[in-house]
Amino acid sequence: MRIYFYFLLFCLAAELKALPPFFRILDQTVDCNHMVKMDLLETNCSDVNEVPHGEAPAGPLWGSEQIKAQMDNHWLVPVLTVVWEIQADGSHKELKGSKLVIVDENSNQSLCVQLSYSLNSSLNPKHRQWSFSLDAVVEPWHTYSVTVFNLPQPQTDTLKMKRIEKQITVPGCGDTRMQWVQLCLENGSRWDPRISAVFADRKSSVLVTFHTDQYSERYHVLIQNDGLNCSKTVSKQNATSLNVTFENGLCQLSECDVLVMIRPFFRLCNNNLSMFGHQGHKNISKHSNVCLTINAFNNLLGPLLTSPAADEKQTEVFQVQGRKRVLIIYSLDHPLYKNVVLKFSSFLSAKCGTEVVLDLLDSTGLGVLGGIQWLDWHKKQIENSSDKILILCSRGVQAKWRAMCGDKQVYLREDVSSPIGDMLTPSLSLLVPHFIHSQSFEKYIVAYFDGISSEEDIPSPFNIMVRYKLMKQFEEVFFRILNTEKHEPGRVKLINGLSEDGYHQCPSGWALQDAIEAFSAYQRDHPRWFDDELLENSDVEEDETYCIDPKTFKNHLIYFALDSTHVVGHVEAK
Incomplete structure (x- = not known):
């Protein structure tokens, strides 16, 4: 008999210890030979003197942004450093200063900072463009919109032409830069x-x-x-x-x-x-x-x-009764991986008698409902039954999850060429909030194909689950699909033809093994295969029907998935 212990460690609120307030300008001296004065405005930055477009200085140039941990009054705090530059076009004569607005999109709080300049030349003493920076204390996992424009401000109808805007997401406590900040500690x-x-x-x-x-x-x-x-x-x-x-x-x-x-x-x-x-x-x-x-x-x-x-346990052959259904969630990493997913679905259907729900096999339903509605409908069907959702983790799954959490956007060649586009991102957005509640764990099965994927490809929300290697542990996965225990007091159930050594002895199993080996061989010959599948944003033609912007789901995900701090440890055998 196997007993599973899932250790879930959550954070519960206790008495709060006083920390410096977050989302503020870090105490600093902004002074370049007494030519710069900084004022933190209490208003919403709407009190400005506008001038005609021709009398306004040129807009600033974006320099860079950096997120780091920095000491502040004996505490390490997360700091966002923003750098902007002044164009060397002669308009410095009209330039009186710059205004910077930072908006916390999670809380809708804002900071407004006005800097006054007195520049005698379009270049600094080192004959380079004038460059200014500002440090703001921020919060992990929050997204901030930064807007910078020069003063005097042009009239509203031309303001957009002379300002720069940037959206920046602060990494969470799992990032090495954040782990030592006091809030995360x-x-x-x-x-x-x-x-x-x-x-x-x-x-x-x-x-x-x-x-x-x-x-x-x-x-x-x-x-x-x-x-x-x-x-x-x-x-x-x-x-x-x-x-x-x-x-x-x-x-x-x-x-x-x-x-x-x-x-x-x-x-x-x-x-x-x-x-x-x-x-x-x-x-x-x-x-x-x-x-x-x-x-x-x-x-x-x-x-x-x-x-x-x-x-002393007895082994018995288990007779499968009834037909179960499973919704497969995956990422279109590569044409060879797409073939693995299709062959695996065929094996589940032909050998195991399982009804497989897969977007690749239901173009009609997708065409009628649309991608998100199709996913939501099947999710509700699973919730109201004993059926399962199988998440096949791979390089693309991990990369897309990180993109949803603020990393660089991911565009895969197969997603772009597919008529259904990227279905993994909206799938995670719909499933993760439901998944993190303990009563829904039984609905989800997390697995990866050993040899072409690894445990490193599993997104962090699923680390609290048992992760299965396919096809080594497929029999255990199938028992999960059947809602039955392989191990019971005094006996162990087996299903013929599902073991690692036996699954390929049927036609659908042989085809699956061949697909896995083909992709594994391709990975060995092309170590940078995943990087080769990534496209730049400029290479992607947006499809309004199926293209999903992860930012649409980010706040929804954070609100649900991160309402608990999951803490971990290792366990010593006794």
Whole structure:
């Protein structure tokens, strides 16, 4: 019998510790030989003296932007540095200064800064263009719009021609630049719980052990077992580690799945913080009939809970009854990967008798409903049934997820050439908010094709799930689709022809194996294959019907997916 423990560590609000206010101009001296004066305006920047277009100076030029952690009053804070330049066209004679407006798109707060200049020459003493910079304290995961224009300001109808605008997203606490800022530290960005959980006293209890964090005084430890909840709230009391014992009398641990959650009460919880860290995996021993699988960020190790009765289990062939449905979510990374997805769908249908919902196989439905409506309709069908959503992770899935979180936009050659366009981005936008709620975990299966993809291709929201290697662990995936357990007390179920060594012995399985091997060989011969599939924005012709702008979904995703800070640790075997 296999028992799964999912450790989900959330951030709960406790008493707040005073931090310097966010979204403000960092204390600094802006002075170039007393030629520059800076004023922070309390108004909304609407109080301006406009002049005709011909009397206004030329607009500024964008220099650069940088996001970094910087010391401020004994704290490390996230800082956005904006640099702009003055055009060397002689209009410096009319130039009186510049105005910079920064708007936090998450909170709709704004800052307005006016700088007054007195420039005697169009070039600085080093014979270069005048360059100015400003530092603003910002928040992780927030998106900011920056607008700069020179003064005096031209009349409204020509203002747009003489201003520069930029949208900048601050990375979350998972970014190495952000992990040490105080806000992230107080949300557990550097906490390593080093969790372990073992049976104790001849299986009469479960002992959960974890390391504490300096920013959390209390911890809520909860076990869910077959609909029953057992929980304890413990205090740190200056201890560096805590032991929490749950008696087995509350639920039969050997006969049901167990969900363990640890919720630290951090001093400061910010709902817009990123999930962070990386994950690893340790394989389960084949001699263990009871195993503990930990899914977390940072270091992930699976300790083993063994039983002397492991070799006494009986194996039986499981007869599949009924037809299940599965919605497949994937990224069009490459024509050869597209072929892998199609062959895998064919194998699921022909060999396993599964009804496969795949956009590539339903052009009629997509044409009638449109991409987003098609996805939403099938999502609702899955929610109201026992069917599953299978997410096939790959390089493109990870890259598109990061783009949704503020990284560079991703345009894949196959997406552009496909009549349905990129379906992965809207899929993640619709599914992730529903997925992160624990009661919906059972609806989702996360997998990747070993040899052509890896665990590094799995987006961070799915790290709390069991990740399956295909086709090595396909039998376990299929049992998930069937809503049944492979391991039960005293017996192990098997399905003929689904093992790693046997799936290719049927025509559809052979075709799938051939497709996987072909793409694997192509990757070996072309190490930069994924970079070769990326297109620049200028090479992409937008298709209004199917082209999805991730910014449309970004705020929606952050609001739902990041309402908890997921903290992680590794688990030691006992």
